[in-house]
Amino acid sequence: xxxxxxxxxxxxxxxxxxxxxxxxxxxxxxxxxxxxxxxxxxxxxxxxxxxxxxxxxxxxxxxxxxxxxxxxxxxxxxxxxxxxxxxxxxxxxxxxxxxxxxxxxxxxxxxxxxxxxxxxxxxxxxxxxxxxxxxxxxxxxxxxxxxxxxxxxxxxxxxxxxxxxxxxxxxxxxxxxxxxxxxxxxxxxxxxxxxxxxxxxxxxxxxxxxxxxxxxxxxxxxxxxxxxxxxxxxxxxxxxxxxxxxxxxxxxxxxxxxxxxxxxxxxxxxxxxxxxxxxxxxxxxx
Amino acid sequence: xxxxxxxxxxxxxxxxxxxxxxxxxxxxxxxxxxxxxxxxxxxxxxxxxx
Numbered sequence: 001x002x003x004x005x006x007x008x009x010x011x012x013x014x015x016x017x018x019x020x021x022x023x024x025x026x027x028x029x030x031x032x033x034x035x036x037x038x039x040x041x042x043x044x045x046x047x048x049x050x051x052x053x054x055x056x057x058x059x060x061x062x063x064x065x066x067x068x069x070x071x072x073x074x075x076x077x078x079x080x081x082x083x084x085x086x087x088x089x090x091x092x093x094x095x096x097x098x099x100x101x102x103x104x105x106x107x108x109x110x111x112x113x114x115x116x117x118x119x120x121x122x123x124x125x126x127x128x129x130x131x132x133x134x135x136x137x138x139x140x141x142x143x144x145x146x147x148x149x150x151x152x153x154x155x156x157x158x159x160x161x162x163x164x165x166x167x168x169x170x171x172x173x174x175x176x177x178x179x180x181x182x183x184x185x186x187x188x189x190x191x192x193x194x195x196x197x198x199x200x201x202x203x204x205x206x207x208x209x210x211x212x213x214x215x216x217x218x219x220x221x222x223x224x225x226x227x228x229x230x231x232x233x234x235x236x237x238x239x240x241x242x243x244x245x246x247x248x249x250x251x252x253x254x255x256x257x258x259x260x261x262x263x264x265x266x267x268x269x270x271x272x273x274x275x276x277x278x279x280x281x282x283x284x285x286x
Numbered sequence: 287x288x289x290x291x292x293x294x295x296x297x298x299x300x301x302x303x304x305x306x307x308x309x310x311x312x313x314x315x316x317x318x319x320x321x322x323x324x325x326x327x328x329x330x331x332x333x334x335x336x
Contacts, residue, residue, distance in 0.1 A: 036300070040293055046301045133301060186306060194302035249330060253299030260300070 015206065017276065018053070018064070018198060019218045022109075024273075025049040025171040026072055027222040027265045030107050032154050032169075034264045037233045045231075049261045050132055050172040052192055054180060055200035060207065061175040064200070064216045065111050068173065071219040075104055077111035083124045086131070087164055088157075090143040097145045102131050103157040105170040112174045125187040128172070132194055137166040175200075182286050189285055193251070196258055197280055222265050229264045236260065238269060246278050255281040291316060292332055299329070 031047040055061050065077040078085065078101060088100035101110060130137055135155075140163045149158040158165045172195070180192050202210075210216060239259045247255060258281065259274045266273075291312070298308050305322055312318040320328075 040289065043297050043300060133303065186304075190304040190307055193304040244333070249326075249333070252329070252333065253296055254302045257300035257302060 013198060013200070013276075015064075015202070015216050016218070018200065019220075020273070021049070021051055021196060021198065022068055022072075022173065022217060023220045023222050024262055024265050025051055025173065026074075026109055027224065028261050029109060029169055029171040030223050031227055031229060031264060033228040034231065034261065035229070036231045036236050036260060038236060039233070045257060045260060046133060046135075047261065047264070048132060048135075048169060048171040049258060050195040051174070052180065052195035052197045053173065053175045053200050054178060054197065055175070055202075057177055059200055059202055060210055060216060061177070061200060062113050063210065065113050065173065065175055067215060067217040068109065069111055071217060072109060074108040074111065075101065077113040079113045081112055081115075081124065081128075083121065083127055086124065086127055087137065087139070087166065088159065090141070090145045095145050097148045097159050099148075099150075099157065100166075102137070102166060102168045102170065103150065106152060106155055106157075106168045108170055110170045110172050112172065115174045115176050116178070122187055125191060129187070129190055129194070131166075131168065131170075132172050135167055135169045137164065137168075139164045181283060192285075193254060196277060197283070224265060224267065231260055231264060235263060235269070239263060239274070242269075242271070242274055243278060246275070247282055250282045250284055291318065292328065295325070295329070296332070 025048070028047050028049045034045040034047050036043040036045055053061060053064070062077070068074070069076050081101060084098075084100070086100050086102050088103070089098050090096070091098060127137065143162060145159060147158070147160040149160070150156065154167070155169060156165070156167050174195070180188060180197060183189065240256055243252065243256050243259060255278055258277045262273050262277070263269060295308060295312075298311065303311075305325060309320055309322065309325060312320055
């Protein structure tokens with residue numbers, strides 16, 4: 001039953017659409033601020049679009065991530081991302097600070113390959129959730145290292161007096177073979193609710209083309225010139241009205257949020273992308 | 287007060303925060319106890335009033 005549903009979903013999702021989403025996600029990681037104007041006040045929207053790609057074993061998910069990493073010049077995919085690897089850690093012997101992936105991937109993509117939620121420590125996922133929602137993270141550690149501070153425009157990474165203070169921004173791309181909608185794991189549900197979920201089940205013809213060297217991912221730099229974007233009332237209203245007509249209320253505002261982020265990058269209303277976000281975002285957990 | 291809370295909830299939802307997290311945040315930050323059904327009613331009511 002689940003497989004049949006997936007197949008229906010897949011009819012419209014091919015590698016070109018996945019490439020488009022990845023290119024938009026990469027661009028959002030470079031945007032500093034999105035302000036949405038609404039009649040009752042302004043909202044600061046998180047800028048980053050996160051993608052959750054799920055598919056069968058052998059569906060070339062890892063190949064896709066490796067191509068994304070190579071073509072976008074971002075860090076190679078992580079296969080086992082623990083809390084110390086994500087935030088940073090202190091080497092026991094040298095007392096040197098080892099900078100975490102959250103800073104190394106700033107203004108770029110953080111790629112997670114075959115992320116197994118069952119094996120993850122809840123704290124690892126909670127830290128990841130905090131970082132992808134607002135990008136800020138503070139924690140006191142019972143460890144000592146010489147003070148470190150790195151600043152990159154509005155972002156910073158510091159370790160002083162045993163305390164991490166981080167403000168970073170990256171777009172997360174997770175690939176997994178786990179079908180997410182049957183999960184009872186609260187952390188996974190929270191993570192999926194912050195992502196656009198893309199089923200990736202390439203047909204034999206696509207796999208054959210890949211075997212003959214055809215690329216899975218095409219890079220296009222969509223980074224907007226302005227890094228602080230205001231979405232005016234008329235554009236926001238257009239998005240809200242469009243989603244309102246096509247959605248029954250399921251994940252309604254989350255879908256609007258993702259459509260606004262797409263608009264912030266493209267600077268125009270791409271109804272094809274909105275339709276996909278509505279379709280993919282309207283799926284409920286069982 | 288209700289408008290202020292609703293504004294906050296809408297901001298969370300736009301940023302992709304899950305329903306159960308919103309319920310937890312309202313309990314911790316605003317001392318408001320609400321269940322999933324009541325949360326959905328609140329959002330739907332606001333949507334209809336637009």
